Amino acid sequence: MRIDEDYPELREAIGRLCARFGDAYWRDLDERRAYPEAFVAALAEAGCFALLIPEAYGGLGLPLRAASVVLETIHASGANAAACHAQMYMMAALLRHGSEEQKRRYLPGIATGELRLQAFAVTEPESGSDTLALRTRARRTDGGWVVEGSKIWTSRAEHSDLMLLLARTGPSGREKRRSGELSLFLVDLRTARGRGLEIRPVATMINHHTTQIFFDGLRLPEDALIGEEGEGFRYILDAMNAERILIASECLGDARWFVQRASAYARERRVFGRPIGQNQGVQFPIARAYAAREAAELMVRKACALFDGGRPCGAEANMAKLLASEASWQAAEVALEVLGGFGFAREFDVERKWRETRLYRTAPVSTNLVLAYLAHKVLGLPKSY
Numbered sequence: 554m555r556i557d558e559d560y561p562e563l564r565e566a567i568g569r570l571c572a573r574f575g576d577a578y579w580r581d582l583d584e585r586r587a588y589p590e591a592f593v594a595a596l597a598e599a600g601c602f603a604l605l606i607p608e609a610y611g612g613l614g615l616p617l618r619a620a621s622v623v624l625e626t627i628h629a630s631g632a633n634a635a636a637c638h639a640q641m642y643m644m645a646a647l648l649r650h651g652s653e654e655q656k657r658r659y660l661p662g663i664a665t666g667e668l669r670l671q672a673f674a675v676t677e678p679e680s681g682s683d684t685l686a687l688r689t690r691a692r693r694t695d696g697g698w699v700v701e702g703s704k705i706w707t708s709r710a711e712h713s714d715l716m717l718l719l720a721r722t723g724p725s726g727r728e729k730r731r732s733g734e735l736s737l738f739l740v741d742l743r744t745a746r747g748r749g750l751e752i753r754p755v756a757t758m759i760n761h762h763t764t765q766i767f768f769d770g771l772r773l774p775e776d777a778l779i780g781e782e783g784e785g786f787r788y789i790l791d792a793m794n795a796e797r798i799l800i801a802s803e804c805l806g807d808a809r810w811f812v813q814r815a816s817a818y819a820r821e822r823r824v825f826g827r828p829i830g831q832n833q834g835v836q837f838p839i840a841r842a843y844a845a846r847e848a849a850e851l852m853v854r855k856a857c858a859l860f861d862g863g864r865p866c867g868a869e870a871n872m873a874k875l876l877a878s879e880a881s882w883q884a885a886e887v888a889l890e891v892l893g894g895f896g897f898a899r900e901f902d903v904e905r906k907w908r909e910t911r912l913y914r915t916a917p918v919s920t921n922l923v924l925a926y927l928a929h930k931v932l933g934l935p936k937s938y
C-alpha cells in the first residue's frame with residue numbers, strides 16, 4: 554500500500570487549467586446561480602472524465618488517487634468541482650456491475666464528456682439518512698419497469714444526460730433484509746423528462762444545482778437495470794466509498810485555499826501599526842487549521858491506497874470524509890475571522906467558499922452518521938440507527 558502517490562504532472566496541468574477560471578468566474582456564477590459550462594467543457598477536453606475509466610472503454614485507467622489529486626487541486630484553486638465530481642464516483646457502479654453492453658454503450662461517451670452522468674438519485678424527502686427506508690418503487694411490466702415516487706436533493710439533474718436511480722423493487726414493508734429490496738437503474742434523462750419524470754430546482758445557500766424529482770409512471774426499458782435485481786444497495790456502497798474519499802479530497806483543497814488566503818491577508822493587513830499576523834491570537838488558529846488539514850490528508854491518502862488496492866476501506870473512507878470536512882470547516886471559520894469585516898464582502902470570495910465547504914459536514918453523509926458507523930462497525934458498540 555503506497556500513500557505517497559501524488560501525480561505531480563496532473564496537479565500542475567489541472568492547476569494551469571484552473572488558473573483560466575479565476576475568482577471572478579466563480580463569483581459571477583454564484584451570483585447568477587449558473588452552471589459552470591465552460592469549466593466542465595475544459596475539464597472534459599483535458600481528459601478529466603476519462604481518468605478512472607479503463608482504456609478498453611476509451612478512458613485512461615488511472616486509480617482513484619489520481620481523481621483525488623485532481624479534485625483537491627480544483628478546490629485549492631478556489632474553484633468548485635461539484636459540477637463534475639459525481640461522474641467520477643458514479644461511473645464505478647456502472648463499471649463494476651453493468652453489463653458489457655451497458656459499458657460499451659455509455660462509458661466511451663462518459664470518458665469524453667459527451668455524455669454526462671452527474672445525477673445520483675438516492676435521498677428521498679421521507680427517508681433522509683435512512684436510505685433503506687426509501688419508497689420510490691420500480692414495478693416490473695412487460696418489457697421493462699414503471700417508476701413511481703419522488704427524490705430530493707438530486708444534484709445536477711438538469712445538467713445531466715444520465716442518472717443513477719436507487720428504487721425499491723422488492724415487497725414493501727420491513728423485510729428481513731431491507732437492502733435486498735433495492736435495485737439500481739440507469740435513467741436516460743434525455744428521453745425520460747416530460748414522460749413521467751419531472752425535475753424541479755431547489756433553491757439553496759450555495760450554487761449547487763440541486764433538484765427534486767417526481768416519477769409518475771416513468772417507463773424504463775428492461776436493460777435500464779444495472780446488475781441484478783435486489784443488489785442495488787450493495788452496488789452503491791462501492792460508489793459511496795469512492796464518493797467519501799473524493800469529497801474528502803475536495804475538503805483538503807478547500808482547507809488549503811482558506812489557510813493560504815488567511816495567511817496572505819494576515820501578512821498584509823496592518824492594524825495598530827503592525828501586520829495582524831504578528832499577533833499570536835491571529836496566527837495560532839491559522840497554524841492549527843493547517844495542522845488539522847495535513848493530518849486529514851494522511852487519512853485521505855490511506856483510504857485511496859486501500860480503495861485502489863481493492864481492500865476494504867469503509868472505515869477509512871468515512872474517517873477521511875469526517876476529518877477532512879472538519880478541517881475544511883475549521884479553516885473556513887479561521888479565514889472568515891482573520892479577514893474581519895472584509896470576510897463578509899463578496900469580492901474576497903471567503904464567504905462563498907465558507908458557504909460551500911459547510912455542505913460537506915451534512916452531505917453526502919452527515920457527521921453524526923459517520924460517527925454512528927464508526928461506533929457500531931469499528932468499535933462494536935450497539936447500533937444506534
Ligand SMILES: Cc1cc2nc3c(=O)[nH]c(=O)nc-3n(C[C@H](O)[C@H](O)[C@H](O)COP(=O)(O)OP(=O)(O)OC[C@H]3O[C@@H](n4cnc5c(N)ncnc54)[C@H](O)[C@@H]3O)c2cc1C
Pocket residue numbers: 672673674675676680681682683705706707708709757761763912915916917918919920921922925937938
Ligand atoms: C446541497 C445538497 C446536495 C445533495 N446532493 C445529493 C445528491 O446528489 N443525491 C442524493 O441522493 N442526495 C443528495 N443530498 C442529500 C444528502 O445526502 C442528505 O441531505 C444527507 O444524507 C442528510 O440527510 P437528510 O438531509 O435527510 O437529513 P436527516 O437524515 O433528516 O438528518 C437530519 C439531522 O439529524 C441527524 N440524524 C439523523 N439520524 C440520526 C441518528 N440515527 N443518529 C444521530 N444523528 C442523526 C443527522 O446527522 C442530521 O444532522 C444532497 C444534500 C444537499 C444539502
